[in-house]
Amino acid sequence: MPTAIAVTSPDLVLPPTDQQTPSAALLQPPDTQPLDAALADMQVLLEQHGYVIVLYPANIPVAHERRLHTIRSVMESDRIALLKLDLPPLGVAVLVRQIRQLSICDFSAGVVASAARLLSHYVYAGALLSSVARLDRVPVSLKAHAKSWVPGSQFAVLANPDPQLVKIGTGELAGPEFATQLIFAKGQLQSEWVTASLAPAWRVQKIQESALPKDSPGWWGTSRMIEFAAYLPDISVLYQLVSSVRREMCSWCGFELIGDRCGFCLAPLVPPENQTRPGRVLSIGTQSVRHGP
Known part of the structure; x- marks a missing residue:
């Protein structure tokens, strides 16, 4: 029975990459559904799937995030994971799809939940902007702010995994050193830079266009933009990547995890010398994953 994956916006549900990937x-949000109905929906998910992993963007309205925590608190369930993702909207949607892919693999719910932090480092999420005057998600120098007022200026910005900002024509964004596919979504900016310049420079294997998430203009500070994200599309590569990380047991809630933080209770991994009880460690390979160009 696959772990249920839940989101807070239909924009975060990209079309599946294959027939096996679940939705x-x-x-x-609380203004469209009363609490009792939301509790009933969550109960159905738990009964059908056993565990629910909720992925939502960091810029979600406070009331909606509060509703999520209220549901988990009222139900007194430790089988609901709430994962806040600090990525641009299209990057969140890409990561959600990857977690959907992993949910049908032979990983425990704890490993799937904690895999979100691991996989986020392999999502190259950015945008082409006509102005960075209102961009507050990525560090912007005063010089870049001044240039953004010059008519016709365009900026390539990478928000994840490492912030970058270059003026088109004066530099290039450093991209992934492994094979990726690229998805992009157009706002009100007309440009072929993403497909004609960025994709070849990053040597992406495939390009796909998607609808622009409704939160993207607010996230990037302008509607004159084109958002993009490069990612690992192959479920076999994702599986190998997650499998290569040593598994631990959370000393607080007992869930299996990878990395340094539990995906369900968010407790940090306790070093072995500080554990009050022996942890059961499962390991499926310890070698790092390398991907070809």
């Missing part, structure tokens, strides 16, 4: 459940 995601939509958790409505």
Whole structure:
């Protein structure tokens, strides 16, 4: 039985990459669904899947995030993981799809939940902007701010995994050193830079266009933009990547995890010398994953 994946916006549910990738459940905001109905929906998910992993963007409205925590608190369930993702909207959607892919693999719910932090480092999420005057998600120098007022200026910005900002024509964004596919979504900016310049420079294997998430203009500070994200599309590569990380047991809630933090209770991994009880460690390979260009 695959772990249920849930999101807070339909924009975060990209079309599946294959027939096996499941969709995601939509958790409505409090102004469109009363609490008792939201609790009933969550109960159905738990009964059908056993565990629910909720992925939502860091810029979600406070009331909606509070609703998520209220549901978990009222149900007193430790089988609901709430994962806040500090990525641009299209990057969040890409990561959600990857977690959807992993949910049908032979990983425990704890490993799938904690895999979100691992995989986020392999999502190259950015945008082409006509102005950075209102961009507050990525560090912008005063010089770049001044240049943004020059008519016709365009800026390539990478928000994840490492912030970068270059003026088009004066430099290039450093991209992934492994094989990726690229997805992009157009706002009100007309440009072929993403497909004609960025994709060849990053040597992406495939390009796909998607609808622009409704939160993207607010995230990037302008509607004159084109958002993009390069990612690992192959489920076999994702599986190998997650499998290569040593598994631990959370000393707080007992869930299996990878990395340094539990995906369900968010407790940090306790070093072995500080554990009050022996942890059961499962390991499926310890070698790092390398991907070809």
